[in-house]
Amino acid sequence: MSRDVLEIEGVSKKFGPLTAVDDVSLSIRENEFFALLGPSGCGKTTLLRMLAGFETPTRGRILLDGADVSRTPPNRRPVNLMFQSYALFPHMSVRANISYGLEMEGRPGSEIRSRVDEMLVTTQLGGLADRKPDQLSGGQKQRVALARALIKRPRVLLLDEPLGALDKKLRGDMQIELKRLQHEVGITFIVVTHDQEEALVMADRMAVLKDGRLLQCDTPHTVYEHPADAFVAGFIGVMNFAEGSVSGQGVKARDGSLITGSLPDEIANDAAAIAAVRPERIVLFPADDIANRTSGRVVALAYHGLDLQLHVKTPLADKPFLIRVTADTADRRPLAVGDTVDLGWSAADTRIFRH
């Protein structure tokens, strides 16, 4: 793997009594598309602002290419931030906005012009160079903000909820577009988002934050398949939970049945635990060799085109289990609300967390 461009070492940030970022350590690799994910208010923006230089860490260090930049002012860091509000200069044209960063570097006019022209093409803003920010749509503003930061060729580009202000359809397109752009310019991206799906789609690696603390940092696949704890499991995608206590090779659920699966290291017998399984891992009418099985009543059906989502009330938990059945399976065995179904999943698909 390539080397680390940015190292965050035990960084904390306090605002008075409130700890916005709590002892976070992360390494960001060269040319990586990194996502910072977490619910609103978990300290994502604060962490990003420390990387950009607008806040100084209360504790810890930030190393850029090995040098401590924790106290370097924002205009001296080879790092750029794309603001959540875009923060385009309203009195300047699109071209002037994009040129601004190069003018600050004291580049000659001819170089600025050619690089801005090039960037206008890259970000598909060709015909809009003379417009003012007021005359742009949300998606166009977003691209100007991106162009303005990218043209500086920063070591790391920080993006705070870059797609947050766009509507759902445009977001999907822009997720792919951002990835394409990142690949094309070869710059390390750190993208903040509260949308887990967005993080899964875009990121090479992602970090999950909660209440200022880092819960897990890994590839989207690992975070999804092997969440570090019950919070991450529930935050990323959909998860069915059953509470119980550790007993032998699994968790004894509240109805007395045993849910088998691999246990966390060094967990004591009888300790409180939560068993979890993804909707797409549950099968209806399981074969005999499936380890975990239960039955329940269908309380709701939701048709999603690609699949059918069943809500099944089981004796394992108060909340109905969500099960995804492919359209194909659903056609072969029609189901209705009120039907009783058998369901099950294999031990390898069970995740068990401490409670």
Place this chain on the structure above:
Amino acid sequence: MWGRCTAGQRGARKGNKPRQSLHANCRRVVTTNSRPAFLMAPALAWLIGLMVVPCGLVLALAFFQRGIYGGVDYTFTLENFAKVFDPLYAGIFLRSARIAGTATLIAVVIGYAAAYAIASCRRSLQPVLLFFAVLPFWSNYLIRTYAWIVLLNREGLVTQVLRWFGYTGEPPSMLYTEGAVIAGLVYNYLPFVILACYAPLSRLNPELAEASRDLGGSAVTTFRRIILPLTLPGIAAGAVFVFVLSIGNFVTPALLGGGRFQMIGNLVYDQFLTANDWPFGAALAAVLIAIMMLLLLVQGYAADRASTRTAQAREEA
């Protein structure tokens, strides 16, 4: 306010063949105009009775001759206006403009800095600070001006403080100078500038300055290229206000400038009450009013154009 009205009339006149760019603002004003006229009657009566008629009378008076024993001789003449441009009186106009200009410059620098400081404080603190900045404004203009006499006279507070620090020489002569007049004007009109500058400064998105810093701008460059241009309308409004109020002022130069010191306001006062030359006083006043109106119109037009531009821009987007 001025600008809005003009924009509305422009819109109304072109009503039959509206331009594409006619913005929402105009349309709103046009619809407002079609409301029952009697609702506007009190305001209109006020404006006509206390603004248009007196100004018209002053203007009319300026075209008559002075009577031999004072009073007015109702024969038409342009002599009064010719006299305004006599080097003696034109000189007083120029000096008034210079004093008002200096006072404006100082008031804008201090007022902008004060507004900037207030706008950088915690949100919850800002109304309190603003209240204190504007507080002197609620006391009587004369009292505020007399306070400067207490400060600046030969044995006044300033001299006493100097003495206290061990100064033994002649007391400095500060009162009855151009400097004292400028100080008085700046002090009296500073609250206007603070309020006018505070409005755009407090509305400015702090992320704009941060974006400039992020893109490599120093603090100074960020101020010059981002903050200053975006708050210029407030500065312009405050400046025009101070200048207009200063150039026609006669109380401050009379009290702080001493009798020997004349600004255009004092000259007008003298023509009416001492020299008994009402027509010439009226001509001076008419020219002064014309200068003020022109400045207000230019400022209003510039502000209106700025807001029209953004409104149009939004419509096009």
